[in-house]
Amino acid sequence: MSGQNVTIIGLQWGDEGKGKVxxxxxxxxxxxxxxxxxxxxxxxxxxxxxxxxxxxxxxxILHSGVRNVIGxxxxxxxxxxxxxxxxFRSRGVxxxxxxxxxxxxxxxxxxxxxLADRLNEQRLGSGKIGTTARGIGPLYSxxxxxxxxxxxxxxxxxxxxxxxITRIAEVKNTIFSALYAHDEPINAEAVCGEYLDYGRRxxxxxxxxxxxxxxxxxxxxxxxxxxxxxxxxxxxxxxFPFVTSSPVTACGVPAGAGxxxxxxxxxxxxxxxxxxxxxAGPFPTEQDNETGNRLRERGHEYGTTTGxxxxxxxxxxxxxxxxxxxxxxxxxxxxxxxxxxxxxTICICTGYRLDGKDIGPFDSIPAAMGAAECVYxxxxxxxxxxxxxxxxxxxxxxxxxxxxxxxxxxxxxVGLISVGPERKQTILHNTQLKxxxxxxx
Ligand code: GDP
Ligand code: IMO
Ligand code: MG
Numbered sequence: 001m002s003g004q005n006v007t008i009i010g011l012q013w014g015d016e017g018k019g020k021v022x023x024x025x026x027x028x029x030x031x032x033x034x035x036x037x038x039x040x041x042x043x044x045x046x047x048x049x050x051x052x053x054x055x056x057x058x059x060x061i062l063h064s065g066v067r068n069v070i071g072x073x074x075x076x077x078x079x080x081x082x083x084x085x086x087x088f089r090s091r092g093v094x095x096x097x098x099x100x101x102x103x104x105x106x107x108x109x110x111x112x113x114x115l116a117d118r119l120n121e122q123r124l125g126s127g128k129i130g131t132t133a134r135g136i137g138p139l140y141s142x143x144x145x146x147x148x149x150x151x152x153x154x155x156x157x158x159x160x161x162x163x164x165i166t167r168i169a170e171v172k173n174t175i176f177s178a179l180y181a182h183d184e185p186i187n188a189e190a191v192c193g194e195y196l197d198y199g200r201r202x203x204x205x206x207x208x209x210x211x212x213x214x215x216x217x218x219x220x221x222x223x224x225x226x227x228x229x230x231x232x233x234x235x236x237x238x239x240f241p242f243v244t245s246s247p248v249t250a251c252g253v254p255a256g257a258g259x260x261x262x263x264x265x266x267x268x269x270x271x272x273x274x275x276x277x278x279x280a281g282p283f284p285t286e287q288d289n290e291t292g293n294r295l296r297e298r299g300h301e302y303g304t305t306t307g308x309x310x311x312x313x314x315x316x317x318x319x320x321x322x323x324x325x326x327x328x329x330x331x332x333x334x335x336x337x338x339x340x341x342x343x344x345t346i347c348i349c350t351g352y353r354l355d356g357k358d359i360g361p362f363d364s365i366p367a368a369m370g371a372a373e374c375v376y377x378x379x380x381x382x383x384x385x386x387x388x389x390x391x392x393x394x395x396x397x398x399x400x401x402x403x404x405x406x407x408x409x410x411x412x413x414v415g416l417i418s419v420g421p422e423r424k425q426t427i428l429h430n431t432q433l434k435x436x437x438x439x440x441x
Pocket of ligand 2: 010013014015016037040041042043129130131132133134135136137227228229230233242243244245278279280304
């Protein structure tokens with residue numbers, strides 16, 4: 001096992017329970033770092049009676065002594081960040097220069113990104129992606145275009161920001177008018193004032209976070225990299241074009257955080273014991289029926305960011321194995337196992353068939369997903385409420401068999417089993433996380 005650090009990523013279409021696992025691991029780390037996505041993420045952490053929904057602030061924020069970092073790969077929306085920071089402060093959680101750093105090279109979500117996201121989805125009509133409307137796609141497009149981008153560091157320099165916003169607003173006004181017949185011009189002066197104010201309020205936190213992290217690595221501090229979204233939503237390796245616009249797998253960590261690839265460390269892949277997806281796009285194991293409705297209601301499957309009902313279906317071992325191979329996952333965390341209690345039979349997708357032929361392990365899984373037929377294996381369910389289980393041996397035999405079947409189908413040990421949303425509803429199983437020192441080799 002390489003490295004002492006830990007990288008926590010989603011293996012499905014997001015909302016796998018990454019926030020809960022990052023919170024569980026954060027206490028053993030000095031840094032928790034977001035490296036991809038932006039306020040499209042909604043990570044839930046529950047501590048006792050308190051529930052926190054985090055969009056931009058890393059999920060280590062509830063641990064004193066942890067420095068949280070928003071890396072250069074993040075689509076940074078200062079308005080959302082400040083709202084979240086104020087929300088934490090009003091609940092007695094300290095957030096300041098001591099425990100939050102924001103990359104000066106992170107790209108800033110501007111009002112025209114959110115507007116373009118909305119107008120573009122409207123234009124696509126029934127072919128829309130079903131985005132979170134947080135401006136993510138337009139932001140990363142402008143990042144790639146380079147001359148239309150505003151970086152967090154620019155918020156600290158009135159001259160630079162004014163020049164950029166004035167120039168970019170002119171281009172955007174032309175595009176909005178021509179493409180969408182949207183003729184309300186951007187008030188560049190007002191936007192400048194608003195974003196300079198954000199800059200003033202965040203100034204102490206904006207820094208070269210890559211340099212901070214590389215120093216931390218040199219000093220031997222343990223870092224947790226917190227993924228956003230899920231591998232099947234990855235811009236390159238997901239179900240394109242029904243994906244998000246950043247690299248969200250473990251492969252995205254070095255570029256999005258400004259650290260060497262070796263810093264990725266142990267990779268923990270998070271998967272639900274079934275599958276959910278929000279937005280459009282292929283979903284081979286979807287159950288658009290009573291089973292799906294039951295999973296949605298039992299799992300409270302409504303988006304943390306947008307409140308949309310999530311599409312639900314059975315566990316897809318083909319997709320999870322693909323995602324685990326892509327990121328070099330060392331172990332899985334299997335979440336929401338409690339949601340499956342009460343199903344007489346539980347199905348697992350063990351293979352895809354396309355045009356009557358089996359898809360092989362090295363065929364393109366995302367490309368096949370649109371038309372593939374699922375091969376299912378049925379397993380007997382269990383009736384017991386497993387939410388109070390503390391050890392693997394407390395689980396009913398059929399639940400243990402289900403976990404072990406997932407281990408064998410994906411070729412990965414299940415390190416952690418989650419049986420409820422709370423911190424304490426976590427069973428450590430075949431894990432290295434139990435003894436973080438083991439990752440120190
Ligand atoms: P993330 O985006 O990957 O951090 O996941 P979300 O927070 O969007 O969605 C996961 C949801 O499942 C949240 O509401 C969590 O509180 C909840 N959750 C996490 N683990 C469990 C679990 O084991 N059982 C149940 N019932 N809920 C869980
Ligand atoms: P977390 O980190 C679930 C989905 C959207 C849409 C697609 C593109 O909470 O797991 P975008 O706004 O990124 O352009 O939308 O990606 N999506 C997510 N789905 N969880 C997320 O984040 C998501 N972030 C984006 O629903 O289908
Ligand atoms: Mg989420």
